[in-house]
Amino acid sequence: MSDYLPIAEYGVIGDLHTAALVGSNGSIDWWCPPRFDSPALFAGLLDAQRGGHWRIAPGPAWTSEQAYLPATNVLSTTFHLQAGGVIRLTDFMPVGPSRAGTSALYRRVEGVRGTVPLQVRLEPRFEYGAQPAHFQPRQAGLLASDGSGQVVAVTASPGIVWKLSEGTAQARVSLQPGDTAWFVLRYDDDEVPGIDVLRPQAALDRTAEWWDAWIAGLTYHGRYRREVERSALTLKLLQYEPSGAIVASPTTSLPEWPSGERNWDYRYTWLRDSSFVLYALDALGFQAEAEGYHRFFKRVCRRSDGRHLQVLHAVDAGRDVPEKLLEHLEGYGGARPVRIGNGAAHQFQLDIYGELLETLAQGHRRAPPSEGVWHAMRSLVDWVAEHWREPDWGVWEARQEPRHYVFGKVMAWRALDRGVWFARRHDLGGDRERWAREAEIVRQDVLDQGWDARRGTFLQAYGEPHLDASVLVLPKIRFLPRTDPRVRSTLEAVRRELGAGPEELIFRYRSPDGLAGEEGAFVICSLWMIQNLGLVGELDEAERLFGLLLRRASRLGLFAEEIDPRTGDFLGNHPLGLSHAALINTAVILDRLRGKQAVGDQSFRER
Secondary structure (H helix, E strand, O other), rough: OOOOEEEEEEEEEEEEEEOEEEEEEEEEEEEEEOOOOOOOOEEEOOOOOOOOOEEEEEEOEEEEEEEOOOOOOOEEEEEEOOOOOOOEEEEEEOOHHHOOOOOEEEEEEEEEEEEEEEEEEEOOEEEEEEEEOEEEEEEEEEEEEEEOOOOEEEEEEEOOOEEOOOOOEEEEEEEEEOEEEEEEEOOOOOOOHHHHHHHHHHHHHHHHHHHHHHHHOOOOOOOOHHHHHHHHHHHHHHHEEEOOOEEEOEEOOOOOOOOOOOOOOOOOEEEHHHHHHHHHHHHHHHHHHHHHHHHHHHHHHHHHOOOOOOEEOOOOOOOOOOEEEEEOOOHHHHOOOEEEOOHHHHHHOOHHHHHHHHHHHHHHOOHHHHHHHHHHHHHHHHHHHHHHOOOOOOOOOOOOEEEHHHHHHHHHHHHHHHHHHHHHHHHOOOOOHHHHHHHHHHHHHHHOOEEEEEOEEEOOOOOOOOOOOHHHHHHOOOOOOOOOOHHHHHHHHHHHHEOOOOEEEEEEOOOOOOOOOOEEEEEEHHHHHHHHHHHHOOOHHHHHHHHHHOOOOOOOOOOEEEEEEEEEEOOOOOOHHHHHHHHHHHHHHHHHHHHHHHHOOOOOOOO
């Protein structure tokens, strides 16, 4: 692992088309241009030797610290040399009007104190590290190509001299206080203009202004403003602007455990994950993201084959995402396999209907949807009414035979319930009587077959003894009132059987799932637990645990998918949209509960 930074030591930058991970050592170790699910140009994150990277850092011994410029996704890394020198590296990708039609990485290095020798090492590796770059010198920089048409242009400040060898470009720069050096890499561009033509400082200023203007729409002003703001900015980074799709994470195959096979590609848009993200953004006052996603959702429905909805898609709504192994990469820290594509795409997952309809109803609560959106929503409710009795693969996408998962049935109930509520609210067409009837049948089915009276808890699946943290959503979606004793006893059972450590991080389940190896505690499940504690009246305990969990964030305020309760190490893909969406929803719930407790607001209803 010595060649690999801890996952928590990476920040993320992006341009709403793709994203890059920048380490605290000044190395860009992951970037997939021109869009999130494209082959990586830098894949050092998954193979430190063969994957490729772009590192800018001082030569002598140093320490570093990272921070985002306030209210932006512009990342600053400050290096402190033991000899006393200081330099600052600023990384960003132009977004908005400054993007100029192509994905680009901009890197500025500034001398702050002392004379600092700087080393630049650029190793592009096309096709996930399979194809080394061939460099060609140009007057203002370099061209790097794979010999088959893919090309990147590298522009640097005047006076930068490159040394080329075996697919690597290196440069050395010495900076004094006030000195500035710029480096710009543009994908799919065979021109290398002078740095003055690119106007990098203007691009930085406009990009920072764009992010600042976007986050100015944040309507949340609660106690967790700093954490919520960073989470919102992170979620925005995960949206693919051309289609409105939202990726689960910008990375693939970061392991859920150092050994095992739980390494998955998350660079696609899951209907479920997108629903959670949009719900969180809507709670903060951001509606434009939902409007963009509704266009994507309609495209997905038009491309449906008449069976169940495909659970995940490429960012352009494409259905073909075959799962493959990249045998030439050793994996993060040696954790194989490295996967691209995702075989869960064609699973039947019943819960996604409830999450989709919940989010669509939330987004149109003030005004009725368009005829096209309602047609798609109504067809989903009809489909659930017809098919909810079938087993599915569940929210966690188990690689084994389908089961009657309690969470799937509960979300099927929610889909039917939302259909009835929404049609009545806006006086829309649809078979409301049938939907209401089926909703009550589903609800009773869950109470009869998903409840273990002896242990006092809802279960993972019908006829099996295992617990699952996903049942923590029952009071949130009002399947049962939060005052129902079954809610509290289920909460206690999950804490007892799935909790870990003094901070009570929560595992999603401990049952066999057809995969080898362990996994970490899930951030989203830990946040669901905190939300439930608040909802059942243990607000002080909920706030205490929330504070402890927030301390688990990276120095940049980011969360991956999972946390190792023993070490605190991040596990799984990073950053994860679900983790940040759950953080936002937890902050909103706890603030509203505390406000209700303070003023006695009887109108409060949990989101």
